[in-house]
Amino acid sequence: MARLLHLSDLHFGRTRPGLLQPLVDAAWALKPDVTLISGDLTQRAREWQFEEAANLIADLPQPVLTVPGNHDIPLDLPLSRFLRSFSAYKADISADLEPMLDLPGARIVAINTAWPFAFEHGKVRSRSLSRAVQRLRDAPDGVLRVVMLHHPLVHPPGARKEPMPNGDRAALALSEAGADLVLSGHLHTWGAAADMLREGRRSMLQVSAGTGLSTRLRGEDNDFNLIETLSQPPVHALRVTRYVAKTGGDGFAPGATADFVEGEAGWRPAD
Numbered sequence: 001m002a003r004l005l006h007l008s009d010l011h012f013g014r015t016r017p018g019l020l021q022p023l024v025d026a027a028w029a030l031k032p033d034v035t036l037i038s039g040d041l042t043q044r045a046r047e048w049q050f051e052e053a054a055n056l057i058a059d060l061p062q063p064v065l066t067v068p069g070n071h072d073i074p075l076d077l078p079l080s081r082f083l084r085s086f087s088a089y090k091a092d093i094s095a096d097l098e099p100m101l102d103l104p105g106a107r108i109v110a111i112n113t114a115w116p117f118a119f120e121h122g123k124v125r126s127r128s129l130s131r132a133v134q135r136l137r138d139a140p141d142g143v144l145r146v147v148m149l150h151h152p153l154v155h156p157p158g159a160r161k162e163p164m165p166n167g168d169r170a171a172l173a174l175s176e177a178g179a180d181l182v183l184s185g186h187l188h189t190w191g192a193a194a195d196m197l198r199e200g201r202r203s204m205l206q207v208s209a210g211t212g213l214s215t216r217l218r219g220e221d222n223d224f225n226l227i228e229t230l231s232q233p234p235v236h237a238l239r240v241t242r243y244v245a246k247t248g249g250d251g252f253a254p255g256a257t258a259d260f261v262e263g264e265a266g267w268r269p270a271d
Contacts, residue, residue: 001105001228001229002033002034002103002105002144002227002228002229003030003031003033003226003227003228003229004033004034004036004108004226004227004228005030005035005036005060005061005226006038006183006207006224006225007023007036007037007038007209007212007224008037008038008039008040008150008184008186008208008209008210008211008224009040009069009185009186009209009211009214010037010042010211010212010213010214011040011041011042011043011215011216012041012042012049012050012052012053013043013049014043014214014215014216015213015214016215016222019212019213019222020056020213022245022250022251023056023212023213023224023252024059024060025251026224026243026251027060028060028061030061031061033104034063034064034065034101034108035060035061035062035063035064036064036065036066036108036183037057037064037065037066038066038067038069038148038149038150038183038185039068039069039070039071039072039113039114039149039151040070040071040150041053041066041089042071043071043214044071045072045073045074045080045088046074046088047088047091050072050088050091050092050093051092053092053093054092063101065099065101065108065110065148066093066094066099066110067097067098067099067111067112067113067148067150068086068114068150069114069150069151069185070114070115070118070119070120070150070151070186072086072089073085073114074088075116082116085114086114097112098110098111098112098128098132102139102140102143104233105143105144105235106145106235107143107144107145107146108146108147109132109135109136109145109146110147110149111124111128111129111132111147111148111149112125112128112149112150113128113149113151113164120161120162121151121161121162121163121164121165122150122151122164122186123164123166124153124164124166124167124170129173129174132174133173133174133177136174136177136178136179137177140233141234142234143233143234143235144180144229144238145177145178145181146179146180146182147174147179147181147182148182148183148184149182149183151163151184151186152167152184152186152187152206152208153167153168153171153174153182153206154167154171154195155167155187156189156191156193159187159189161186161187171195171204175201175202175203175204176201176202180204180235181205181227181238181267182204182205182206182207183207183209183225183227184206184207184208184209185209185210185211187210188211188214188217188218189208189220190209190210190220190223190225191206191207192205192207192208192225192242192256193205193206194206194260194266194267194268202265202266203266203267203268204267205238205240205260205267207225207227209224209225210222210223211223212224221245221255222244222245223242223244223245223252224242224243224252225240225241225242226240226241226243227239227241228241230259236261236262237259237270238259238260239257239260240257240258240260241254241255241256242254242255242257243255
């Protein structure tokens with residue numbers, strides 16, 4: 001069985017300092033097999049912000065996998081934005097923008113959706129999608145196939161941000177390749193749902209985290225997710241637990257929990 005800790009939208013440069021150590025303490029207490037950070041580690045992609053993010057990563061339970069978000073590109077510095085889009089990220093966080101990791105019971109495949117030609121919405125590049133599809137298809141039988149990216153493939157109803165123009169197409173390709181779980185951030189809202197992308201297609205789980213540390217709360221609480229598989233491979237059941245910051249910045253506590261099971265048509269909420 002696998003335990004995945006899912007953080008997102010840390011936004012160093014706009015963090016709540018009182019939450020930093022409580023987040024680290026909560027992460028270690030949960031004993032995850034991997035820590036996943038789905039983008040926007042920084043607010044303005046400055047070197048000092050990446051250095052602070054790197055310090056946090058070093059303090060978290062290892063291994064840690066990350067992907068960039070739109071805020072991890074220096075959007076307000078035109079030359080750096082287009083010519084050195086990910087230089088600071090690569091120098092301080094990871095040279096691999098689309099890492100992959102195999103765990104007992106799970107394969108995690110990352111996709112970089114940060115796109116320097118847009119301020120907010122992302123893009124799934126054709127090469128990235130082909131690589132992710134192949135990695136999913138090559139995964140061992142019975143493991144949970146997890147995709148991590150910053151931008152949601154499909155926005156929930158009422159989302160105020162502009163969706164990715166090719167998100168639907170990418171979602172269908174990933175579903176057909178066997179993806180079980182898609183982790184994202186960007187919207188600063190929490191969610192866990194089994195989405196049927198098109199009639200007759202296999203459904204995936206789409207799980208989003210809000211912001212782990214930022215003051216940019218958008219009416220939500222600071223939070224992160226713990227995803228646990230509830231059976232040995234082949235995996236047919238999992239639980240998503242939202243951990244929410246307590247008032248006063250003195251720790252994180254369990255919040256909403258959602259259980260899901262896999263059937264012939266894909267994933268669905270547990271009865």
